[in-house]
Amino acid sequence: MAVPHESPQTQIKTPTGIRIRPALAEDGETLGELDRATWSPLHAVQPAPTPPYGPFFDDRSRPEDHLVAEDGGVVVGYLKLGRPTPLACNTHVRQIQGLAVSAHARGRGVARALLRAAMAETVRQGGRRITLRVLGHNAPARALYASEGFAVEGVLPEEFLLDGRYVDDVFMGRSLAP
Template sequence: MVPAPGRGPAASPGRKIPGRGGGSRVRLREATTAPAASEETITPTGPAPVTIRPAVLDDGPALALLDHRTWSWTVSPVSRWPADAEFFTDPAETRDVTVAEADGQVVGYVRVRPAMRLDSAAHVQEVAGLAVAPEAQGRGVGRRLLDAARSVAVERGARRLTLRVLSTNVRARALYAAAGYQVEGVLKEHFLLDGRYVDDVLMALDLT
């Protein structure tokens, strides 16, 4: 997802920076007021149905733990954050987050926010975070979260939905491509992570 201001910037499913601040990144093992995402229950190939719903403030600790669990240098350009870090710094931030829940446990989330706090860029939203728990991967949860992100962006009147993802996050890049995102730019060797240079890949989805 983008070096974006705020929160952080964007899994993006891509690279991801935690809910507490920093850049946006999406991770897979990848303020305007908007209508809340509607609840939707899907049954993946796992043991429990998964519900896609708007986040609430009480989800914060579970979301912070999910960020902690899914971190690696493959998906994030920043060091691992504490499992008990604060995910929501303001209750209003919950409106940007949609979660996936199974058996009463949060197993994934996506964050969608304005790409820039500028009137001239009000038509652009960004995926500023995407994470899916290891035990929930391979069940279509990431794709359903991306579908929810698209719905939120459309409800906000966006024409474009952008994200940034590390070139090393191959799984997230494939997920984005399958969802219709196209590569619009590459910042070559933008990060030095764990001893190697990694590209920052900019992707976007046309919503028109």
């Protein structure tokens, strides 16, 4: 039996002025634009999005599953935090299922702030563990995750064929237990 999802309550303001807050339904269009603008073969396994674009939020990707980063009231990033499975025996785990930061906000700690907010939200929801998947060739993301305490827990070698190149699927995780 699946446990009902709790809506995010985490709100953080970083020393650099970046504010992390729960997503709202009205963020959908902005997040969709950000998602399309940040698409890259460095982190995406799906082809580049093309019109017509569907809605950003749907039954599998709801506003309450997202944290949003704002700078001066402008959305500059988001993180999707979900459950890796619907199993009751797995409700203590959350999984980062998407992370994007606008090009003009990169290098300012936005992704790090989103990661830290996701960890805080996981703990607030009663979680003890957080995981993610990252493409093997995405060295900047892997370094960021490692610097926040995530360790490689498994690798599926050559799991994806992207732009004519085989790429590993890397599983990373960390404990959040007290």
